[in-house]
Amino acid sequence: MKPDTESTPSRRLPTREHSLVRMLRRAAQLETNARRASARFTTWRLAIFAVGLFGSIIPHKLGWTLLGNATLAFSFMLFLIVAWHHNRLEDRLHRLRRWQGIKQVHLARMRLGWADIPFRPVPVPERHGYATDLDLAGPHSLLHLINNTVSSQGQERLASWLFDQPPEPAQWAVRQALIRELTPLSLLRDRLSLEAQAVEDADIDGRRLLAVLQKRVDSPSFMPMLLTETFLALATAGLMLTDLVYGIGNYWMLSFGLYAFLFLSVRSRSEEIFDHAQSLHRQLERLSAVIGYLERRSYRAAPRLAELCRPLLQQDTSPSTSLKQAASVMNRLSVRAHPLVHYLINAFGPWDLYHTYRLQHLQDRIAAVAPQWFELLAELDAAASLATFAYLHPDYPWPSLQQPDDAAHLNGAGPILDAQGLAHPLIPAKARVANHIVFQERGRMFLVTGSNMSGKSTFLRTIGINTCLAQAGGPVCAASFRWSLVRIGSCIRVVPRPLRYRPDRGLWRDRMCAGHRRELPGFSRRRIFPTGLAAWHRRPTAARCLHPHR
Numbered sequence: 422m423k424p425d426t427e428s429t430p431s432r433r434l435p436t437r438e439h440s441l442v443r444m445l446r447r448a449a450q451l452e453t454n455a456r457r458a459s460a461r462f463t464t465w466r467l468a469i470f471a472v473g474l475f476g477s478i479i480p481h482k483l484g485w486t487l488l489g490n491a492t493l494a495f496s497f498m499l500f501l502i503v504a505w506h507h508n509r510l511e512d513r514l515h516r517l518r519r520w521q522g523i524k525q526v527h528l529a530r531m532r533l534g535w536a537d538i539p540f541r542p543v544p545v546p547e548r549h550g551y552a553t554d555l556d557l558a559g560p561h562s563l564l565h566l567i568n569n570t571v572s573s574q575g576q577e578r579l580a581s582w583l584f585d586q587p588p589e590p591a592q593w594a595v596r597q598a599l600i601r602e603l604t605p606l607s608l609l610r611d612r613l614s615l616e617a618q619a620v621e622d623a624d625i626d627g628r629r630l631l632a633v634l635q636k637r638v639d640s641p642s643f644m645p646m647l648l649t650e651t652f653l654a655l656a657t658a659g660l661m662l663t664d665l666v667y668g669i670g671n672y673w674m675l676s677f678g679l680y681a682f683l684f685l686s687v688r689s690r691s692e693e694i695f696d697h698a699q700s701l702h703r704q705l706e707r708l709s710a711v712i713g714y715l716e717r718r719s720y721r722a723a724p725r726l727a728e729l730c731r732p733l734l735q736q737d738t739s740p741s742t743s744l745k746q747a748a749s750v751m752n753r754l755s756v757r758a759h760p761l762v763h764y765l766i767n768a769f770g771p772w773d774l775y776h777t778y779r780l781q782h783l784q785d786r787i788a789a790v791a792p793q794w795f796e797l798l799a800e801l802d803a804a805a806s807l808a809t810f811a812y813l814h815p816d817y818p819w820p821s822l823q824q825p826d827d828a829a830h831l832n833g834a835g836p837i838l839d840a841q842g843l844a845h846p847l848i849p850a851k852a853r854v855a856n857h858i859v860f861q862e863r864g865r866m867f868l869v870t871g872s873n874m875s876g877k878s879t880f881l882r883t884i885g886i887n888t889c890l891a892q893a894g895g896p897v898c899a900a901s902f903r904w905s906l907v908r909i910g911s912c913i914r915v916v917p918r919p920l921r922y923r924p925d926r927g928l929w930r931d932r933m934c935a936g937h938r939r940e941l942p943g944f945s946r947r948r949i950f951p952t953g954l955a956a957w958h959r960r961p962t963a964a965r966c967l968h969p970h971r
Contacts, residue, residue, distance in 0.1 A: 458510060473493060477489045519619060533847070551885060552583070557889065562847070572625040573627055578799040587908060596894040600804045612714055637788075654770045709744035729801060743783060818897065821903040823903055823904060823905045839858075843883055888904065888907065
């Protein structure tokens with residue numbers, strides 16, 4: 422093991438960073454031009470309104486009624502046309518700003534500008550063997566850097582790829598092939614993020630949406646009640662019209678009173694649907710936009726992505742259309758948030774029951790296939806995050822998996838790790854130091870020594886975090902990386918204990934300096950580690966061990 426400050430992969434010319442900077446400059450210029458055009462549209466709308474107002478009033482005062490009406494109609498139509506184009510421009514300007522935000526976050530990920538990278542907490546399993554030691558979760562962590570998911574299930578899938586290791590070799594091969602195929606498709610990844618964040622920045626809560634789509638509001642009296650209320654609403658309208666024309670009397674009040682009684686008696690049945698509708702219709706709209714883009718895209722140059730998206734393309738009814746219809750129904754049911762409007766609409770007909778009936782039909786159609794859509798989205802979302810990480814760091818190589826043959830596996834062959842120019846991806850390129858390390862023998866242990874703050878623990882974390890990236894299917898911060906699947910365990914951060922006051926010495930003693938041992942889940946005290954690393958400074962304070970995957 423020796424440092425290699427000249428072969429650090431991130432010290433090449435950052436052409437990808439320069440292209441992002443140029444792209445953001447062009448986007449800023451487009452935004453400036455769009456804001457100027459929007460201001461001109463506003464001026465035109467005010468001018469058309471003023472001309473239409475005075476151009477219709479003055480002719481009427483002069484007795485030219487026909488000219489005044491024509492001017493008013495022409496001004497109204499012209500105002501609607503200009504307003505439509507203005508709204509279209511504002512919508513595109515909003516999407517441009519969202520797109521700028523996506524690119525700015527990409528630039529911050531390249532520069533490790535943590536303050537500009539959105540942080541989304543990821544729960545770490547209790548007593549996890551290496552997540553805390555290797556800085557996989559939390560602020561300024563690996564997940565903070567690479568987590569670009571748009572759904573809660575995608576974030577969980579990405580975290581599981583890092584926390585649940587090692588994967589099966591066949592599973593790892595399929596995953597890495599998908600990530601490598603997605604890496605050059607920056608437009609697809611950014612478009613998915615743009616569609617998901619067009620309205621709000623919150624994640625798409627797949628589990629909650631799936632629970633709502635699969636939970637029906639069944640009641641044996643639901644359909645008879647809907648038919649009864651529909652009949653009473655039609656009878657009320659007919660009797661009221663007859664009374665206005667022929668003056669038969671206020672018999673319509675009887676049917677309307679019975680209708681109102683039935684409406685109030687069944688109103689509580691839609692309480693649960695209303696609670697979901699008020700908060701989920703926007704998420705359904707975003708999900709339908711994401712899936713709609715995947716449906717329209719061509720997959721001729723992306724066979725693995727086509728295989729992943731096959732459930733979306735083989736449905737009789739477009740999944741995005743079904744989700745859009747569900748979002749529309751949820752949006753109409755959310756009118757209950759405005760009591761006055763809600764009662765007024767239901768006074769004309771069974772609004773709540775009718776849209777609940779429509780929602781049930783949609784649930785019957787998509788409840789069985791919706792889990793496939795969310796599973797697909799989670800896999801694509803997690804793979805797109807690692808693909809974005811690879812795209813933003815084109816000098817990071819793809820690791821090479823060394824699979825031992827059957828004879829070597831039966832003979833207990835040790836793990837293989839051959840890394841050249843290995844560096845830490847969470848340290849800025851100008852500050853990090855690259856090293857070479859080779860493991861090729863079973864039972865071999867490296868002992869890293871040095872003074873305080875000399876980089877022993879950082880070196881151990883460098884090996885661990887790059888191994889996690891490799892086994893998750895992503896690229897690594899190295900010149901080359903060849904390894905075999907390993908089980909990771911670490912004890913780098915010692916367990917903190919409170920400071921104690923020593924009366925005999927008259928000073929505070931930090932018990933953390935003693936390097937108290939911490940149990941590793943899944944590792945026995947008596948088990949001999951076949952290969953590993955240990956850092957030593959007066960007392961053993963850090964260790965990382967690799968186990969061959971069996």
